[in-house]
Amino acid sequence: MSYFDKTKIEELPSRYRANLINSISGYKSCNLIGTRSSNGIANLAIFNSIIHIGSSPAMLGFVLRPLTVRRDTFDNIRETGKFTVNQVTSVMVEQSHQTSAKYGQEVSEFEAVGLTEQYIEPFEVPYVAESALKMGCRYKNHYHIEENGCLLVIGSIEHIYFPEGVQDPDGFVHLEKLNTVAGMGIDGYALPKYLGRLSYARPESNPVLLKHGS
Amino acid sequence: MSYFDKTKIEELPSRYRANLINSISGYKSCNLIGTRSSNGIANLAIFNSIIHIGSSPAMLGFVLRPLTVRRDTFDNIRETGKFTVNQVTSVMVEQSHQTSAKYGQEVSEFEAVGLTEQYIEPFEVPYVAESALKMGCRYKNHYHIEENGCLLVIGSIEHIYFPEGVQDPDGFVHLEKLNTVAGMGIDGYALPKYLGRLSYARPESNPVLLKHGS
Numbered sequence: 001m002s003y004f005d006k007t008k009i010e011e012l013p014s015r016y017r018a019n020l021i022n023s024i025s026g027y028k029s030c031n032l033i034g035t036r037s038s039n040g041i042a043n044l045a046i047f048n049s050i051i052h053i054g055s056s057p058a059m060l061g062f063v064l065r066p067l068t069v070r071r072d073t074f075d076n077i078r079e080t081g082k083f084t085v086n087q088v089t090s091v092m093v094e095q096s097h098q099t100s101a102k103y104g105q106e107v108s109e110f111e112a113v114g115l116t117e118q119y120i121e122p123f124e125v126p127y128v129a130e131s132a133l134k135m136g137c138r139y140k141n142h143y144h145i146e147e148n149g150c151l152l153v154i155g156s157i158e159h160i161y162f163p164e165g166v167q168d169p170d171g172f173v174h175l176e177k178l179n180t181v182a183g184m185g186i187d188g189y190a191l192p193k194y195l196g197r198l199s200y201a202r203p204e205s206n207p208v209l210l211k212h213g214s
Numbered sequence: 215m216s217y218f219d220k221t222k223i224e225e226l227p228s229r230y231r232a233n234l235i236n237s238i239s240g241y242k243s244c245n246l247i248g249t250r251s252s253n254g255i256a257n258l259a260i261f262n263s264i265i266h267i268g269s270s271p272a273m274l275g276f277v278l279r280p281l282t283v284r285r286d287t288f289d290n291i292r293e294t295g296k297f298t299v300n301q302v303t304s305v306m307v308e309q310s311h312q313t314s315a316k317y318g319q320e321v322s323e324f325e326a327v328g329l330t331e332q333y334i335e336p337f338e339v340p341y342v343a344e345s346a347l348k349m350g351c352r353y354k355n356h357y358h359i360e361e362n363g364c365l366l367v368i369g370s371i372e373h374i375y376f377p378e379g380v381q382d383p384d385g386f387v388h389l390e391k392l393n394t395v396a397g398m399g400i401d402g403y404a405l406p407k408y409l410g411r412l413s414y415a416r417p418e419s420n421p422v423l424l425k426h427g428s
Contacts, residue, residue, distance in 0.1 A: 198311045
């Protein structure tokens with residue numbers, strides 16, 4: 001059994017600690033956030049911290065590292081109030097990962113990594129054409145996490161696009177049919193295989209498999 | 215192409231909207247949070263909102279629904295200051311899902327669903343014996359998300375346990391070797407297949423695959 005206590009965690013080399021701690025919370029979502037500066041330069045950045053916040057109203061959130069270095073994504077979101085969220089699929093993992101390189105502020109990561117800006121009326125912020133599921137979002141708020149200076153950014157979901165034929169009748173979207181990937185640690189990627197859905201849990205009965213994997 | 219705009223999202227039947235919006239943020243972590251009330255009753259609840267907050271200090275967070283109904287997990291965390299996080303693996307999906315049933319406050323979900331309380335010194339809060347990766351955490355803070363009344367709870371990671379032989383030399387943990395599952399939507403489960411890790415991205419070079427899938 002590997003065991004790390006608080007002291008051992010604190011004394012680890014920082015890169016090792018970052019890989020370990022980033023791994024153990026479990027699988028992560030894997031999305032590209034698209035923005036546009038007020039002078040028209042497109043920006044694209046990979047995030048593995050996008051989470052569901054609520055359905056009514058429809059909102060998501062993501063964690064941004066401390067603002068001690070340039071954060072084009074956040075600056076652009078504050079300027080325009082808008083961003084897109086684009087799922088990373090298995091055919092675009094390398095290009096998506098490459099958006100994490102520190103390009104200059106005047107460089108569009110779309111061009112640099114070879115992904116395609118897509119504008120869909122009425123949204124003037126770019127989606128990623130190659131992405132199978134994309135959302136247009138509006139900035140709502142952000143929360144400063146005092147413990148380490150990170151921000152939790154909250155956005156409302158105002159536009160959703162994905163191909164026909166990937167939903168269950170009750171609204172559930174089969175991400176595996178879109179080849180959406182999951183994140184592992186800082187730099188790992190995985191392709192999930194669907195196992196099934198389980199019925200609403202009640203104390204008096206055991207869960208029933210609603211729909212098997214294919 | 216399926217398209218939902220803000221108005222269409224708002225007008226969806228609430229269950230359909232919940233399934234849709236919960237699906238589209240991408241894959242989610244899947245963990246059981248173990249707590250214990252001040253009078254000694256163990257509690258266990260599944261969460262798909264646990265996220266990495268930071269490595270130094272090592273912290274994680276999770277989103278809790280509004281406190282308009284009984285939230286044993288949060289009450290216990292506030293009472294004792296401690297909780298455990300236990301990854302859900304493919305052999306324990308049904309039991310883990312069943313913890314979401316509304317059992318009475320005096321019922322231990324461990325007993326009700328058939329998972330085993332495990333106490334590891336010096337922590338007096340139960341881990342899940344069946345889980346392959348588990349953490350002992352201390353409550354640090356919580357943030358009230360004004361937009362919908364949810365809470366983001368922040369904990370520090372003070373104890374980490376997992377089997378030998380699942381790490382890369384640089385600290386990365388191979389969740390696929392533990393059969394850790396990912397969450398989909400509200401009630402879906404998936405088993406990810408490892409694709410690989412990519413090298414640190416730099417503007418002047420393309421990412422290199424560090425380690426292939428097996």
